[in-house]
Amino acid sequence: MTGTVMPTAGRTRTAARDSVTVAGWTLASRLTGLARVAVVGAVLGPTYFANTFVTASFVPTFTYASIAGTALAMVVVPATVGTLTARGVARAGAVLGGVGGFLLSVAGAIAVLAMIASPALAWLLTFGIADAAARTAARGQATVLILLVAPQIVLYAVVALAAAAQQARGRFALAAAAPAVENIGLMTTVTVAGLVYGTGREVAEVPFGLVFALGLGGTLAVATHAGLQVFGAARVGLLTRPRFRWWSDPDVAEVARRLRRAIVVPACPQVAFFILLTLAGTVPGGVVVLQAAYLVYNVPTALGARAVSTAVLPRMSAAVQRSDHPGFASAWRQALTHVAIVSLPVLLLLLFFARPLAQFLANGELRSASFVDQLAGCVMVIAVAQVVAGIHEMGRHALFARVDLNGPRLASLAYLGFAALVGLASLTLPGGTPRLMMLAAALLVGDLAGAGAVITRLRAAIHPERFADRRPVTAAAVAAAGMLPVLAAGWWLLAATTSGRLTRFAEMSACGVVALGTYAAMFRATTRPSTRRAS
Structure with missing residues (x-):
């Protein structure tokens, strides 16, 4: 199966159009994600129960992202593009079915382990609560929540695999838009639960019905998201039944090997953020503040680096397949330019409007001067971090397109090490705004370390072509x-x-x-x- 090589101008226009498509729908998803945190905060308030709910709800996302996460698209999309080009749609679907069998087996096993380990995880999520009685109540609530949300680990595996199938075929809109449906579903769940059970409850006052409703509603929202992504994969002709004897197919075994080698790449940032969330739990409502700041940090990264890399990754992979070194370097320069164009104005907007933005997000039970101070301080740090994060994200995708796994692995290890050190150092600061700003700064320091590692490796790979x-x-x-x-x-x-x-x-x-x-x-x-x- 062969095709004509698109002229450079045509590739540039197509990449720009795809980037805009991904960015537009991703903006909708990210804004609803930010609204989701605002609704959770408005209903649950700056309480230890809010900390418990947010961190317990993060366990499936954290767990799945640690075992595959962004590495899935970085590995599966280039492999699928190569198979489509060389052997056609039927063979690409068979490979995806084998990868699906492998991934669902791993995700299912880990979901069961998360359920078994729920008491230990609950202990970790609530260690920052000083009062013994409140800590005991929160641990029971966290255990129930983890049991209810653990199936989301498998659902997120379905989401990611179906989204990768769409991206490999050059279809980006539904894959980028579907997370908004999940966010809307959870906002609806939290709002209804607040109307039924009341708002601003601390752990000692929270009834079991509220815990059960929040956990079950969150899982149903993720199931709806997964259903939309499966529909998208079917629409592009790459929906196949999972094949659980994946090891018998050498192509699938090779993709599985790359995923195992790449697990460090998604795991390290997720472990780092999980550590930071746990440390934020030492401040009442601190998890809500850090989660809101993190979503603000993710919006420009998603609109810039992630949107561009999602659109450009298939083209970078195709250039590598053709041994087109100038084409790869051109795609990288184009992507880096787009990242700079998006992130620089966002830097200034967030620096100038950190406090008004925090005041706008301070709804319901969050309407307090301390919350506004904490979130505004974190957003100002995040403003700088998102510029570096864009370069880090784009660089990792470029290295994956070259089937270079060692570079992203080293970068992710550097991210984890530096972010964790800065995060732990935050415990030496007073609780409240200084500690939370230090936790936000940990994201910046981690991205600086990761970006430095990937840029160093890319410079060597792109030489003698221009880097920027x-x-x-x-x-x-x-x-x-x-x-x-x-x-x-x-x-x-x-x-x-x-x-x-x-x-x-x-x-x-x-x-x-x-x-x-x-x-x-x-x-x-x-x-x-x-x-x-x-x-």
Whole structure:
């Protein structure tokens, strides 16, 4: 099975269009994810029960992401693209079926182990509660929640495999949009539970019915998400029944071997964040604050690096298959440019509007000065972290496209080591804003270590081709500087007025739109002369 090589301009336009598609739908998913945390906080409040629910709900995501996570797409998409190109759709479907059998076997076994280990996990999630009676109650609640959400580990495996099948066929919209349905489902569950059982309850006051409703509703929301992704895989012709004798197929065995070798890549960031969440549990409501900040951190990363890498990864993999070194280097430069274009204006927006954003998210039981201070401080740190995270994310995808597993593994180990050290050091600071800002800084330090490792390896791999296109990156920096007067005026306006929350949000949004418009106009004006000369 062969095909014509798309011209460079055509590849660039297609990659840009796919990146916009992924970014647009990912934005919807990330915004609903942020709304999900805001709803949980508004209903459950800055309480130890909120900490318990959020961390217990994170166990399936953490567990699945640790055994496969982003590495699944990084390994499976290049393998599927190669099989599609060389041997056709039927063989690619057979390989995916074998990978599905392997992955579901592992996920099912780990889900059972999570259920068995639920008391130990509950102890770990609640160790930061000082009061003995409250700690005992919280551990019982966490145990029940873990038992109810453990099946999500298998469901997330289905989600990831079906999404990878769609991406390998160049279909990105449904895979990026479906998580929003899960978020909406959980928000509905939490809202209804709050109406029935009341809001702001601490662990000693929480009835069993509330715990059961939250755990079961969360699992049903993930099941709905999985169903949508399976539909998407069927639509592109790559839905096949899992084959549990996967080891008998050499192609599947090779993919499984790569996944086992790559497990360090998704596991280390997840373990690091789990450690940070556990440490945030030493502050009442601290888990909600850190989770909200983490979702803010993930929005620009998802819209920039993850959207671009999702769209470009199949093309990078195809360039490697063709031994097209200049094509691979060109795809990398294009991706790096997109990451810079997205992350630089977001850096300034988050720095200037950290407090108004925190005030807007402080709904219901979270409406307190301490919560706003804590979240605003974390968002300011996250503003810087998301720039580095974008480079780290894009670099890992590029190395995976080259079937280089050692580089991402070293980068992830560096991330875990540095993030954990900074996180543990936060315990030396007073509880509240200083400790939580230090935990947010741990994400930044981890990404700096990981980005340094992948960039060093990529430079060597891309040589002698150019590593970056300096002109558009410089233009993005100049255009971002042009936003400063608009942002300063917006910051002064918000600081000088005392309007209602919705009015302030509208003012902040309007200022952001004007600032981004200024950025886009200046970037276009700065890059236009080079376009004319090129034509």
